[in-house]
Every structure is written in C-alpha cells, then in structure tokens.
Amino acid sequence: MTTAPLLAVRDLRVLIGGRHILHGVDLDVARHGVTALLGRNGAGKTTTVRGVLGLVPRTGSVRLDGEETVSMPTHTVVRLGIGYAPEDRGIFASLTVAENLRLAERRGADGPAYGLVHELFPELKRRERQLAGTLSGGQQQMVAIGRTLLGGNRLIIADEPTKGLAPKVVTEVAKVLERAAEAVPVLLVEQNLAVVRRLAEHCAVLADGRTAHQGPAAELLGDAEAARRLLGVGHGPANRAPSVEADS
Numbered sequence: 620m621t622t623a624p625l626l627a628v629r630d631l632r633v634l635i636g637g638r639h640i641l642h643g644v645d646l647d648v649a650r651h652g653v654t655a656l657l658g659r660n661g662a663g664k665t666t667t668v669r670g671v672l673g674l675v676p677r678t679g680s681v682r683l684d685g686e687e688t689v690s691m692p693t694h695t696v697v698r699l700g701i702g703y704a705p706e707d708r709g710i711f712a713s714l715t716v717a718e719n720l721r722l723a724e725r726r727g728a729d730g731p732a733y734g735l736v737h738e739l740f741p742e743l744k745r746r747e748r749q750l751a752g753t754l755s756g757g758q759q760q761m762v763a764i765g766r767t768l769l770g771g772n773r774l775i776i777a778d779e780p781t782k783g784l785a786p787k788v789v790t791e792v793a794k795v796l797e798r799a800a801e802a803v804p805v806l807l808v809e810q811n812l813a814v815v816r817r818l819a820e821h822c823a824v825l826a827d828g829r830t831a832h833q834g835p836a837a838e839l840l841g842d843a844e845a846a847r848r849l850l851g852v853g854h855g856p857a858n859r860a861p862s863v864e865a866d867s
C-alpha cells in the first residue's frame with residue numbers, strides 16, 4: 620500500500636493584483652481520513668484552496684495522485700476528482716434537496732453515487748422534497764458534502780464548514796465530515812480546534828502565506844506552546860476554541 624500523499628503541494632505561490640498572497644505553501648493531504656489546514660485569520664488558507672483548484676494564478680507544484688495539475692484550468696482539475704464544499708456551502712436555497720444533489724451529479728465510473736450519499740446521510744433521502752433553504756445549518760452542510768460525494772471524487776475540500784454555527788450544529792457537522800471521510804479523504808480548512816482534535820490525523824499550519832508547520836494533529840494540539848505560537852490560541856476569548864459536544 621502506497622503511503623505517498625494523495626495531494627502534494629510544493630512551494631505554492633499566488634500573486635494577486637501585484638500582492639504576494641502565498642509565498643511558499645507546502646501541504647500533504649493523506650490518502651485516508653481528514654487532513655486539517657489551520658492558521659490564523661488571513662494566513663492564506665482559502666487562497667491555498669483556491670490555488671489547488673486553479674481559481675487563482677499560481678506557480679509551484681500541485682500533484683494529485685502524482686499527476687501535476689498546476690498548469691491545468693479549473694475544470695480539468697476538478698474532473699480529476701476534487702469535490703469542493705465552499706465556506707458558504709454553495710447550495711441553492713430555493714431548490715429542494717433532491718434538486719441540489721441532481722445539479723452536482725457527475726458521471727463516475729458507476730454513475731452518480733446516490734447509494735453512498737443516502738447511506739451516509741439517510742436524512743437527505745427523507746428530506747429530498749424539502750427546500751434546502753429551510754434546512755438547519757447542519758443539514759445544509761450534509762447537502763454540501765453530499766454533493767461532493769456524487770461525482771466519484773478522490774478528494775473533498777471543505778472550507779470552514781463549522782464557521783458561525785452553534786455548538787450543537789458544529790457537532791452535527793463534525794459527524795457529517797467524519798462519515799464522509801470514511802469514504803473519501805478530506806482536506807478540512809478549520810478554525811475550531813475541537814473539531815480538528817476530533818477529526819484530523821494530520822495537519823498543516825499556515826502563517827503569513829507560508830507553511831509554518833506540518834505533522835500529526837494530536838501532537839500539535841497537545842503542545843500548548845506550539846499551539847499558542849502557531850495558532851494564537853489561549854490568549855483570551857476571541858481565540859478560544861469553541862467546544863464540540865460529546866457524542867450522543
């Protein structure tokens with residue numbers, strides 16, 4: 620079994636409007652489970668994701684399963700098998716759950732993976748006629764993640780899926796991601812360290828547009844001094860990690 624990373628980003632640089640946003644991001648995403656991308660506000664996490672997807676001009680190397688994608692346009696990159704759940708979830712509020720999923724269909728080897736989506740999230744089957752705008756935050760996140768699972772993707776990228784959610788909903792979303800990651804590896808951009816602690820085996824930390832740290836997530840989160848230095852946690856309420864409720 621190969622242990623080479625599924626996604627290997629090396630020296631990723633992004634220049635927007637004459638400003639260097641990223642100047643040397645290295646990131647390995649594991650072939651299994653959740654890899655967390657961490658860093659303070661403005662560190663460059665979303666730009667890294669956008670760089671991986673080819674949504675911003677970039678240089679360096681971005682290999683998916685060994686294949687160099689850095690010169691490819693976005694539509695080619697995503698067809699290689701990357702599903703993206705953006706920070707705002709990107710769902711259509713005035714369409715039903717079923718319609719939202721249908722819009723994300725892509726033909727994988729065996730057609731769209733509805734079996735997998737309904738197995739992981741039976742609630743989406745039960746609510747298929749409900750308007751997506753009337754779902755809870757956690758249920759909307761199920762739709763967003765469900766959409767990424769429909770196209771036979773090899774990697775899911777979820778950008779701050781718990782941002783702005785109440786603790787109970789954060790727990791719901793963490794469970795959704797945990798289940799999704801059993802099927803497809805996930806790159807998770809996340810500020811909630813309790814979620815990272817629960818889900819991620821590996822992590823990378825960005826600071827000022829560069830990779831400041833990579834390694835096992837538990838090791839970083841278990842080292843109070845490193846977590847304070849790299850993530851700024853432990854300095855008052857604004858930086859305190861919200862909790863994730865215990866499993867019910």
Ligand SMILES: Nc1ncnc2c1ncn2[C@@H]1O[C@H](COP(=O)(O)OP(=O)(O)OP(=O)(O)O)[C@@H](O)[C@H]1O
Nearest residue numbers: 635636638640658659660661662663664665666667
């Ligand atoms: N299109 C753009 N034009 C100019 N500056 C940008 C652009 N996109 C991002 N930036 C700047 O680049 C830096 C990194 O932004 P980015 O959104 O990648 O950080 P982030 O780590 O995702 O932050 P947050 O946690 O706040 O979402 C910020 O200073 C941001 O203002």
